Amino acid sequence: MLNLDERICRLSQVRGNEEIKALSFAKFPGTHCPLFGVAMIASFIADMAVLVVGTGECTYYAKGFAYGNQKGSDNFYSLVIGKNDLTFGCGKKVLSALREIDSENAHAAIMVVTTCVLEVIGEDIGSLVLEHEREFNARLLAVNTEHFKCGSHIPGMERSLSALAGLMSKAKKEEKRINILGHRKHGVEKTEVIAALAHEGVKIGTVIPSNCRIQDIEEASCASLNVVTDFTALPLAREMEKKLSIPFVYFGRHLLTEKIDGEYQKIEEILGVNIISHLQDKREKLTGLCEKAAALFAGKTFIYGNTPMMAFEVSDFLCSLGLTPLFIQVREYYESEREDIDAILAKGFDPYVAQIANIAPMQHVYDQLKPHIYLGHENPMALFKKGIVQITADEVTEKIGYEVPITFLEKIISIYELALSSPNVPVGMMSMMGLSSMPANMSGMTGAMQKPAQKTVDALFAELAQFASEPSLIKSAKEAMQKMPAMANMASKGAKV
Amino acid sequence: MMTKHFPTPSDRMGFLWTLTSIEDCYVIEFGPAGTTHFALEGAMELGGEHKMNVFTTHMSEVDITFGKHDKLAGAIREVDAEHRPKYIFVMASSISSLIGIDIDSICFELQDEIAATLIPVTYGGYDGDYNLGIERALLTLCKTMVQDAKQDQGLYNIIGSNIDSYNFLSDKTEIKGILADAFGLKLNTCFTAYTSVAEIERAAKAGYNIVLRAEGLKAAEWMKTKFGIPFVYQKPYGITGTLAWLKKTAETFDLKVDMGCVTEKTEEVRRHLSEFKMFIRNAAHKNAVIYADYDTAAGLADLLAELGLSCSHVFSKHALPARAKEFVKAKPAESELKEALGGGYYAAFGDDTLRKLCSDESFFQVANPNMDKYNFYPHTPFVGFNGVLRLLQDLMNFERKKLKNK
Numbered sequence: 001m002l003n004l005d006e007r008i009c010r011l012s013q014v015r016g017n018e019e020i021k022a023l024s025f026a027k028f029p030g031t032h033c034p035l036f037g038v039a040m041i042a043s044f045i046a047d048m049a050v051l052v053v054g055t056g057e058c059t060y061y062a063k064g065f066a067y068g069n070q071k072g073s074d075n076f077y078s079l080v081i082g083k084n085d086l087t088f089g090c091g092k093k094v095l096s097a098l099r100e101i102d103s104e105n106a107h108a109a110i111m112v113v114t115t116c117v118l119e120v121i122g123e124d125i126g127s128l129v130l131e132h133e134r135e136f137n138a139r140l141l142a143v144n145t146e147h148f149k150c151g152s153h154i155p156g157m158e159r160s161l162s163a164l165a166g167l168m169s170k171a172k173k174e175e176k177r178i179n180i181l182g183h184r185k186h187g188v189e190k191t192e193v194i195a196a197l198a199h200e201g202v203k204i205g206t207v208i209p210s211n212c213r214i215q216d217i218e219e220a221s222c223a224s225l226n227v228v229t230d231f232t233a234l235p236l237a238r239e240m241e242k243k244l245s246i247p248f249v250y251f252g253r254h255l256l257t258e259k260i261d262g263e264y265q266k267i268e269e270i271l272g273v274n275i276i277s278h279l280q281d282k283r284e285k286l287t288g289l290c291e292k293a294a295a296l297f298a299g300k301t302f303i304y305g306n307t308p309m310m311a312f313e314v315s316d317f318l319c320s321l322g323l324t325p326l327f328i329q330v331r332e333y334y335e336s337e338r339e340d341i342d343a344i345l346a347k348g349f350d351p352y353v354a355q356i357a358n359i360a361p362m363q364h365v366y367d368q369l370k371p372h373i374y375l376g377h378e379n380p381m382a383l384f385k386k387g388i389v390q391i392t393a394d395e396v397t398e399k400i401g402y403e404v405p406i407t408f409l410e411k412i413i414s415i416y417e418l419a420l421s422s423p424n425v426p427v428g429m430m431s432m433m434g435l436s437s438m439p440a441n442m443s444g445m446t447g448a449m450q451k452p453a454q455k456t457v458d459a460l461f462a463e464l465a466q467f468a469s470e471p472s473l474i475k476s477a478k479e480a481m482q483k484m485p486a487m488a489n490m491a492s493k494g495a496k497v
Numbered sequence: 498m499m500t501k502h503f504p505t506p507s508d509r510m511g512f513l514w515t516l517t518s519i520e521d522c523y524v525i526e527f528g529p530a531g532t533t534h535f536a537l538e539g540a541m542e543l544g545g546e547h548k549m550n551v552f553t554t555h556m557s558e559v560d561i562t563f564g565k566h567d568k569l570a571g572a573i574r575e576v577d578a579e580h581r582p583k584y585i586f587v588m589a590s591s592i593s594s595l596i597g598i599d600i601d602s603i604c605f606e607l608q609d610e611i612a613a614t615l616i617p618v619t620y621g622g623y624d625g626d627y628n629l630g631i632e633r634a635l636l637t638l639c640k641t642m643v644q645d646a647k648q649d650q651g652l653y654n655i656i657g658s659n660i661d662s663y664n665f666l667s668d669k670t671e672i673k674g675i676l677a678d679a680f681g682l683k684l685n686t687c688f689t690a691y692t693s694v695a696e697i698e699r700a701a702k703a704g705y706n707i708v709l710r711a712e713g714l715k716a717a718e719w720m721k722t723k724f725g726i727p728f729v730y731q732k733p734y735g736i737t738g739t740l741a742w743l744k745k746t747a748e749t750f751d752l753k754v755d756m757g758c759v760t761e762k763t764e765e766v767r768r769h770l771s772e773f774k775m776f777i778r779n780a781a782h783k784n785a786v787i788y789a790d791y792d793t794a795a796g797l798a799d800l801l802a803e804l805g806l807s808c809s810h811v812f813s814k815h816a817l818p819a820r821a822k823e824f825v826k827a828k829p830a831e832s833e834l835k836e837a838l839g840g841g842y843y844a845a846f847g848d849d850t851l852r853k854l855c856s857d858e859s860f861f862q863v864a865n866p867n868m869d870k871y872n873f874y875p876h877t878p879f880v881g882f883n884g885v886l887r888l889l890q891d892l893m894n895f896e897r898k899k900l901k902n903k
Contacts, residue, residue: 022555024572024575025554025568025569025571025572025574025575026525026552026553026554026571026572026575026576026579027530027552027553027554027555027572028550028551028552028553029533029534029537029551029553030530030531030533030534030552030553030555031530031531031534031555032530032531032534032535033529033530033531033532033534033535034531035531035535036531036534036535051499055507055509055591055621055622055623056504056505056506056507056509056510056622056627057506057507057509057510057532057535057536057539057591057622058532058535058591059504060503060504060506060507060510060539061535061536061538061539062535063502063503063504064503064538064539064542064866064868065535065538067868068542068868072853072868077499077500077501078499078500078503078504079499080498080500080504080505080507082623083623086595086623096499097499100499101499116529116532116591116592117591117592117595120561120592120595120596121595146529147529147530147531147532147556148529148556148557148558148560148561148592149557149558151555153531357530357534360552360579
């Protein structure tokens, strides 16, 4: 029996990062590192080379991720550091590699990324870059990614975005021109905010990082407003405000109508446009969905794992719909979430709080707390066997504005309703595949998922034939696996208890 | 050396890749969590199935500054109590190795209170290429797990079928088939693709060891000394290579070859081989470029020679083993690979780096990383008789495609 009160804290005890403890010393799979965060951002910028300086594994795996993220057209270079470099330093080697990349004349900028070992030996690549940048045709940037000073990949995302401010210099502002900062999905023009702004004649300048080249980043200084769509871009926005006097609006993935209203109002004031009045239908839809969710989820309990949104904001939103939080897993403590933490406590809830990405001991937690719902990525079959409805919300990543809570509510409602109507279906799997309902010709598969040994050959053949005739499902399954590779294939390993 | 494509994996990566396909294998890494998380996802890109149970302790600035290892001790105690494994590999990371955390002593101190046997692995990934890690892992498994047993002369072990090797699954199937048909032998333990701790423990039951890669030689020599198990080392490519391997196996193990199946297969290959040679008689280039792990590269060169092709460049992706064939060159720079392809070639056989450097039509995947194709069907070998047939079929389809496009 895992004594949770001995190992971790309740929400009311959380004052800072010190109180966010791990459930165990042995963690599986563990968090990603800042190098991963850099790869998530920097691989998008087509004409920027990224030179990763580190051990064989850091460079190899970062390359693999960037390759997959950009379908083989990434610009990641590797400089592997050996024993001699650790003893005598590797500055000359880094400069030589930079010159080689620069000589290709294919990149407008080069980002040098240092990893844990270089920070341990104190190799100052930042100063090296400053000292020599004038010798290069490409602009040079430096980002450090040591994982031993932080608990996740987030600092890597923040630093790689912030570093881009170094490419910008003051320029004449264009009225009604905005930049989008932090959006990591293609197709930003389809989002509610951008569509509404375009309707009002606002010009979308630079979208960092998902749709930009170095010249676009340099021209970002012409904008009169930055719209920040992910909190990892806030340091960049602050830097641009300080350096270039460009104000910003943080349009995070908020769920509460009042918060979204507030963000839209700020944009309306700064740009002198009228947006909210055009979005009344969405506000009404959101109200309707909140009512439906409140009726469906009243009295239900949940464990928060992860979503593309902020842990405490999502948890508070679910509390407002009548759910009870039992356990919240978070990457780190962020002071900006204090308001949401206090809101949960004010509602009379005091859930357990622990570090994320440690699913092996969580198996005991499920047995002890017996939640109705698990929100986030996990092993779908393990949760299904324990009678827990697993819901993921990856779809929200590409949304901004009212469409964030609308998409989130539609997803959790549809998956939960599916779980109620089809208790033999592991809905977590559907959820991760991005499906909100059971495809017609999948119904036969659920039996096979449960009891494969009990089927006759003919029945299995018929089911597999149906499965094979659903290409969209196979595509969805592949995409779901790509989204969360560490969990789907491996959760069952570490989760063995 | 800077690389635009994938760099050479390190010895630490090779060690982990060798363990990753072992059921009931437990590993605790003492290092930043991202190292473990990246490694887990990276291992999956090899196309093999991840079976081991791996945990990380994570490591903070305080741990590094003060050399603290209480997290590691805590993790060892937890895994031991929770999972009751027979063995726990306690692995250093690049950081814990760099700051001199003494994994050996930590394991020694803790061993008395831990039920599992603790196996310290002190490598930080600075010693060499991934093949060195594979060699060390195979030897460590033998030294720490294999137990004395009564030998059964109907059983053999495979040493060196590991998931880092692109075609490990199909090649293993072919080896099993040939040894069953030719000698009536059964596989006892496979080091290490899709095996278990229990299977490794009983490896000494086998009468013979079949070594498929140079990295397995030290493990085989150790088992010969310790248990008296003889071994044959060769990855059998081509008809000649496969027959030589059978002959060597029969002689070393004092076995008799059942020539029935051998003759039949040889005839089948000969029939298609003549047709292929007709196809390529007027080819502008008859040379191939190979870039793969040493045993694959060297063996494939022999096979291609049998098919009437020459190998202008045979490159090993890692440092060469002792007594490597002279025509194999180790670790070419990317510029050297480009140069090798620049002079014209018939076909290129390699990994994803080579694929990116040459045209897709003339490229054949024989090594990892493989970011392009699935490879889970276990009956498409490169080794043995069926390996020749498979390659002939691929190359003849390649020829047919060229004719269509003319």
